[in-house]
Amino acid sequence: MEHLDVLIVGAGLSGIGAAYRLQTRCPDRTYAVLEARDALGGTWDLFRYPGVRSDSDMFTLGFPFHPWKAAKAIADGPAILDYLYVTASTYGIDKHIRFGQRVARASWSSAEALWTVETGDSVYTCSFLYVCSGYYDYDAGYVVDFPGQSSFEGRIVHPQHWPADLDYTGQRVVVIGSGATAVTLVPAMAGTAEHVTMLQRTPSYVASRPARDAFSDRLRAVLPENLAHRLIRGKNVALSTALYSAFRKWPAHAAWLLNAGVARELPESIPVDPHFTPQYKPWDQRLCLVPDADLFKALRDGSASVVTDEIERFTPRGVLLRSGMELEADLVVTATGLRMVALGNIQVTVDGRSVAPHDTFVYKGMMLSGVPNLAWCIGYTNNSWTLRSDLTSQYVCRLLNHLTATGTRICVPEVDPAEYDAPPRPVVDLSSGYIRRAAAILPRQGSQGPWRLRQNYPRDLVTLRFGPVEDGVMQFVA
Template sequence: MPAPDQTASSNSDNHVDVLIVGAGISGIGMAAHMTEKCPDRSYAIIERRADIGGTWDLFRYPGVRSDSDMHTLGFEFEPWTHKKSIADGASILEYLDRIVATRGIRPHIRFSHKVVSADFVSREARWHVVIEADGERTEMTAQWLYLGSGYYDYDEPHDAGIDTSAFGGDILHPQFWPEDYDYTGKEVVVIGSGATGVTLVPAMSEKAKRVTMLQRTPTWMFSRPAKDWFANTLRKFLPEETAYRVTRWKNIKMQDYGFHRARTKPEKMKEYLSKRLRKALGDAYEQKHFDPPYDPWDQRLCLVPDNDLFDALKSGDARIVTDRIASIDEKGVRLESGDFLPADIIVTATGLKLVIAGKIKVSLDGEQIDFAQRYYYKGCMFSNVPNLAAVFGYLNASWTLRADTNADYVCRVLNLMKDKGASLAVPVLGESERQALEEDDIFDFSSGYIQRSKHLMPRNAKRFPWRLNQNYLEDRKLMSEDPVDDGILELAAAADADARRHSEPASAI
């Protein structure tokens, strides 16, 4: 990958039509959609890291890969051309770099810049955004702010409260993996059996003396080939883009079917998954390690490509222990059962810490916005907040599906604003309408990182458009077919919107 251009955006003016925060999947996707659908609008991307990729640039732990197939984690506009559809981190970065290069996005990115705060000034219909780089702060303005900053804290992982102070070896967290770290011949304990742990254990077992996955409770897992034979066969007979579209749609439908099957007939899904696990593991199968106390898709299923974890378990290079930690001493982990796990290295794959809006202080006319008191609008915008969109991907499908949908929708809003000569777009939720909304659980998932963060999340109504759906097929239909000018999204000039805002009661959210 070529070294990133460290210069500022080619637009030397510090005002742009759209300011995108983050050069990961969401931010790059928005820039690509704008290039195609809003080519007359200016944009800049603010990226705190030194290169593109977001998550895929941050995480460098052994084996890092997608836990979704790349025909759905890939964008709708850019075919995935690798034979492997379960891709390693380096291949995903290559894919993103190709998009950035072919669409001329890189000159618009300001690397090693961090957005500190953003205040929308109604009378100007502009965001005033404070940006920090090299210890100095500057300000940009933008008509629209697009948050593609992800959903977790880049600076702090979740603290599981495990006391490792007495441990004599190395303690690593996957989010901050040391470059060129050598674990050859070491005894490794990986705490956690989520997606990261399931990826780390087989990868580390290739060099380590032994890797132990220590879990409090089992996780539902399923295996699939890393190569998609259907996609690779289609590509022999059809043009690349056609084969990609067909495979993408097939995989979306399969994801949707599997999720709804799990939710409507959980016992059948448990039976199906357990049968596949027993077949994959053979004599290495122990029910206590693979029989979670929750239904499939109450938490995200963990993908095991090409049976790599199961093969490591069968070979003896890895093992699973289901128990709780009593203490950690200099030599390893003491369990509540009384067993002891010797360790040279402990990896705390204990989860992420969620944040809203990338920890940016977001304000409206100087008053900080509490997103937990705002309702989602179409899973993209927020009640009574003008000219702001954000991406929070699906929990039951690939992140990019929502990123594509939201970017397309915002481009449609921008184009309608231009046609109408409007400077603001606000999803208006009046006080009486708000009181009439029936609230819904924003995340019907039991995963720890989800439950820990619910108090931070925007509010969710039972009916569209005031909700964040977890149904891509429904969203795709609603977002593409419903008119942008739906009687809720108010398009206005700055003066009109400013007058209306100051006439509203303070309680309106």
């Protein structure tokens, strides 16, 4: 049994950032990063489907302490993975990662003020447990059992586990879905396949933007690297925050603006309604990004098409739709979404009591009510993941240093549900299908105070970096 002051679970974007903050702001604390897989990178190592890329600019998705230097602001998966490897190596974080260590159970003892963390073949103890594995299920995506799938004579794949031997050259491809994965796959495959059809039951809001940021390129050409990086990050944060606030305040105007942008890109043969006119308000679901209008270029040149309909059943030759149309296919890609998990599916107990995440409230977007010395790192849905995850890691370091300074060993947020004037909501408050399906397992948030997870970086920056650690809600025990 090995003891460390802090255990970080997950060696992806969040875990690497957490390790850097920990070793620079709490240098006297020992730590290790437990990674279930055999490689670092998390999401960016898992997803290998064609065209996989960021849907946030890399100046904010990248780390503030290690500036993004590549030309493209919207980067592909391999470039992001390489960036993570370089970051981990540059700061010696890779030496702290224990691969093949999937955390199965974590048990807290108040008497000892320790977590006992069990993996498949090892047992650790730690004073603080920091779960940085995100909220996606890495083992399997969301799979829909469409009628007649077994009769289909072609191949069916899910993007989450893309086969390395898959050759779709000259094939007829149907991509089922309308989310970020689908709008990425369609243009990426269109240049190689005979034809790619994006089949969607309901459309999503789509916005196009350049993969390179001309303003940022000019700044980086004339200013010192670190200064340029800070200015670019500030500009991108301000712009994205303002747009999100405006879209939420004036959804009808936002919908018109988005639809008008799509209409300018589409060929006359493809109407905006119904193919790109969602029934929900902008930012009720995450906005799909199309860098350099690549999806629309594929639709204009005829290498791709979009069909809005419902699936009746699979046939030996393809997919039969409710309208009676049959889409012939050699390959069907089911971009039907992801599955969510809470706390990396770790079985958590506190003094012998099993903790169901859904029964807890999230404190300051990171800690769970009634669960001592544990934080869960999640990012923004309306902005770059790292903006929020880095704030969380900085706050965790503030909390650890406060424990040392006050001679206390335990910190636990305690909630009084009677304080709320509105029903609790899932911690990720969007109407997307993958979130609705996980509502029964996710921790909840309240309507006010530290129990509300705001999608507002400037406000969180002030609260988490400068707000008091002792706020009357967080309880400290010697």
